[in-house]
Amino acid sequence: MPISYKRSVIGEGIALTEITDVKFKSNYISVSFVSPVDAKNAPLNTLVAEILASSNRSNPSLSELTKSLAYLYGAVLSTRSRRVGDIQENGLSIEYICDDYTIGKENISVKAVRTLLDCLFDPQLENDAFCEKYVEMRKKELEDNIRAEINDKFGYSMRRAREIIYKNEPSSVSMLGTIENARSITPQQLYDRYISLITSSRIEITMCGRDFDAVRPVIEEAMKKLERKNIIEVSYQNLSALKAQTERKTETLDVNQCKMIMAFKSPCKDVYVAKVFAAVLGGTPFSKLFSNVREKMSLCYYCSAAYSDLKGTLVVSSGVSKENIEIAEKAILDQLQALKNGEFTDQELENAENYLCTGFKSNNDSIYRMAEYYIAQNTRGTAYTPEQVCDFFRSITRQQVIDCANTFEYDTFYVMQSQQEVSDNG
Amino acid sequence: MDKQIISSAQLDEQYTIVHHPSGLDIMMWKKEGFSTVEALFGTKYGSINNCFKTDAAEDFIKVPDGIAHYLEHKLFESDDNSSVFDQYAQTGASANAFTSTDITAYLFSCTDNYEQSLEILLDFVQSPYFTKENVDKEQGIIAQEIKMGDDSPTRKCFKNLLKALYKNNPVRIDVAGTVESIAEITPELLYQCYNAFYNLHNMTLSIAGNIDEQTVLDICDKKLKPSSDMHLQTRFPEEPDEVCESRVCDSASVGLPVFCLGFKTQSPSGKEYVKKSVIAAMLLEQLIGQTSPLYNSLLEEGLINSALGTFVYTSSERYFCCIIEGESKDPDEVARRIFAEIERLKTEGLDKEAFETDKRVRYGEKVSSINDVKACADAMLYYHFDCGDVTLFDDLDIIASLSAKECEDMIDDLFSVKRSSISIVQSKE
Numbered sequence: 001m002p003i004s005y006k007r008s009v010i011g012e013g014i015a016l017t018e019i020t021d022v023k024f025k026s027n028y029i030s031v032s033f034v035s036p037v038d039a040k041n042a043p044l045n046t047l048v049a050e051i052l053a054s055s056n057r058s059n060p061s062l063s064e065l066t067k068s069l070a071y072l073y074g075a076v077l078s079t080r081s082r083r084v085g086d087i088q089e090n091g092l093s094i095e096y097i098c099d100d101y102t103i104g105k106e107n108i109s110v111k112a113v114r115t116l117l118d119c120l121f122d123p124q125l126e127n128d129a130f131c132e133k134y135v136e137m138r139k140k141e142l143e144d145n146i147r148a149e150i151n152d153k154f155g156y157s158m159r160r161a162r163e164i165i166y167k168n169e170p171s172s173v174s175m176l177g178t179i180e181n182a183r184s185i186t187p188q189q190l191y192d193r194y195i196s197l198i199t200s201s202r203i204e205i206t207m208c209g210r211d212f213d214a215v216r217p218v219i220e221e222a223m224k225k226l227e228r229k230n231i232i233e234v235s236y237q238n239l240s241a242l243k244a245q246t247e248r249k250t251e252t253l254d255v256n257q258c259k260m261i262m263a264f265k266s267p268c269k270d271v272y273v274a275k276v277f278a279a280v281l282g283g284t285p286f287s288k289l290f291s292n293v294r295e296k297m298s299l300c301y302y303c304s305a306a307y308s309d310l311k312g313t314l315v316v317s318s319g320v321s322k323e324n325i326e327i328a329e330k331a332i333l334d335q336l337q338a339l340k341n342g343e344f345t346d347q348e349l350e351n352a353e354n355y356l357c358t359g360f361k362s363n364n365d366s367i368y369r370m371a372e373y374y375i376a377q378n379t380r381g382t383a384y385t386p387e388q389v390c391d392f393f394r395s396i397t398r399q400q401v402i403d404c405a406n407t408f409e410y411d412t413f414y415v416m417q418s419q420q421e422v423s424d425n426g
Numbered sequence: 427m428d429k430q431i432i433s434s435a436q437l438d439e440q441y442t443i444v445h446h447p448s449g450l451d452i453m454m455w456k457k458e459g460f461s462t463v464e465a466l467f468g469t470k471y472g473s474i475n476n477c478f479k480t481d482a483a484e485d486f487i488k489v490p491d492g493i494a495h496y497l498e499h500k501l502f503e504s505d506d507n508s509s510v511f512d513q514y515a516q517t518g519a520s521a522n523a524f525t526s527t528d529i530t531a532y533l534f535s536c537t538d539n540y541e542q543s544l545e546i547l548l549d550f551v552q553s554p555y556f557t558k559e560n561v562d563k564e565q566g567i568i569a570q571e572i573k574m575g576d577d578s579p580t581r582k583c584f585k586n587l588l589k590a591l592y593k594n595n596p597v598r599i600d601v602a603g604t605v606e607s608i609a610e611i612t613p614e615l616l617y618q619c620y621n622a623f624y625n626l627h628n629m630t631l632s633i634a635g636n637i638d639e640q641t642v643l644d645i646c647d648k649k650l651k652p653s654s655d656m657h658l659q660t661r662f663p664e665e666p667d668e669v670c671e672s673r674v675c676d677s678a679s680v681g682l683p684v685f686c687l688g689f690k691t692q693s694p695s696g697k698e699y700v701k702k703s704v705i706a707a708m709l710l711e712q713l714i715g716q717t718s719p720l721y722n723s724l725l726e727e728g729l730i731n732s733a734l735g736t737f738v739y740t741s742s743e744r745y746f747c748c749i750i751e752g753e754s755k756d757p758d759e760v761a762r763r764i765f766a767e768i769e770r771l772k773t774e775g776l777d778k779e780a781f782e783t784d785k786r787v788r789y790g791e792k793v794s795s796i797n798d799v800k801a802c803a804d805a806m807l808y809y810h811f812d813c814g815d816v817t818l819f820d821d822l823d824i825i826a827s828l829s830a831k832e833c834e835d836m837i838d839d840l841f842s843v844k845r846s847s848i849s850i851v852q853s854k855e
Binding site for chain 1: 437438457458459460461462509511512514515516517518519520521522535536537538563566567570571573574576577578579580635678679680681682684716717719722725726728731732733753780783784786787788789790791793794796797798799854
């Protein structure tokens, strides 16, 4: 049976996307509050989602909530907090097994969905604000997470680079904020932010899996109860402005391997052409960057390119030895220039298109990836199937790729390098 | 050709095992409605297999640390200088490989042309081409990979834990080796390892998704090069029961100290191994899983955060340890509290309601896992290599029949404080 896709408006600023595919044995449902990123609200939004995942009025402690979920065959309730360009999506998701595959076909789907909705819209309150115990616990976790950011050297260097790449833009804002800010947040402030999110933010609900007839009315009913007004519209696509000169920044940290990040910006509006360009340059294990900079020149362990259509930005990241930084930067720029000059074969183009098609079509085989795929489609205001996107890829010509490559200009160079003077091995 | 069908009426799933005349075991799982194909061609060979003998040699040989992983990298090279990735590029498949302590596998994922991709996989894994030049060239890339791993405090912490838990067992050696040990690798050594471990009698092909079983078998008939059994023997040093060090501390750029607490025990084989693994996972849940009283107390007191996780790190007959890892401002206090909770569970027994609920969780996890073609292909390979005759549906019966008493009786063996080590990585300041 084919996959069916349906998108409907079920309340003011509330959209429900249903993706049905009977081959799956479990279901995934996410509910997100969608709002523009700003420095003040970003950590509050993140914390609100964490607090909502801690308890609800029916399960007033984290322990009781976790036990309820465990009883539902280990249904997984997760926070869903992320930045998409200049937009923030915060909310919760639940994954649970289909009723047909529980022991004795026990009905758990409605219970699982009610648990999700209770967490989102019926939180446990104290004095008209969130329960202080969980606010303190989640604030402490936020502090821990801010401190622990440095543990992941790749993620940390990427965050530092973003601050330069997207200087003065919402995309440069940290989702976690600072420790001082985390400490100053009050239960009342969080509750006010929560009320503002459920009242005025856009709400995106995505269901992926099967047998939604029983759960859809439960969701619709919950949405009807919300008082919605002054909905804040969001615009996902905000191309980042190119700097007058390439900005260069080097920082030092206790790392063994230097992390080098280069950003290029373009006004190109054709997302699929830009994706093919990025794949030919550095998006595959046979790309220009991988086969030349890593394999032939042995300059880095990883060297890849990723393109954000919402910001019009291509980011090339690589792990290099300190003594190879200069030569690796030049090698990467040379590969980009080669593409601009049209120095790639038809076979290379076809291979990149095939690789992208495999990635897009394989979204069909995962409830989570399929949901995320259509959420990404929605940021572009489209609902193409993966197969339709593959048809676009296959129709792209080499001249389109060359023209697209020539729109990219060098914007930012960032390197996080080791403290030692000379690295001991290339 | 010997063919066996493994099925589960409860899960409405089945897969097939074929013992191919070439010596290779082939596992196939057709997933109705799915469009991807995932394949792994694996050998029961990893970083712990560093001392071995076959019919080709008189005596055992000891090879440099990290050679299994090095071999994995080098197998992607061919004598006509064409890259395997370039061949896959034409079929649209996404290809990769990995080396663990006890398995090396080469894999691809695709949505079209799986037949051609399978031919590429079988061809290149059976065609080694090692020269001094191409072996030397890899040193730099692998040195970079080793350094990248050293930049992860959690990985550093876990590696230090294995060194603390084990005195002689080669699990204490890093899979990638060291910058120094990989410098000793030569084409001759790579061929010796290849000829010993990449014999089809020591290998398995696992393929799942949108496949036709007969087509897979026809390709195998065409591509597999029959090999005679070389009677591979591996040798492992004696490992004492006691740990090497009970506490190790290291420093790195970390915002909050990270820790790994491990409990070491003996690793059995076959059904006993699978059962012990299930019991270990269920006891970890009772001890410090998200539903446990200890987890919730430590979380509310700010001694742990939601980064805390548990897992069972095992290889049949080789090593077996229960691991608790996380971040804490005071890892030693967390360890003290865990030790006290172990004593409490020994005295008071398990929470029977929580134990029965956990059985439902394990069942749910199994159903969710078979939603994923890659997870199905991975699981067939792991079970076949690690679990003897136990199939990947058998653990549902093992879980269903397990009693709380059986688990309680295993606490002493699985969570002996005397056989535990804690590894901590904290900030230099």
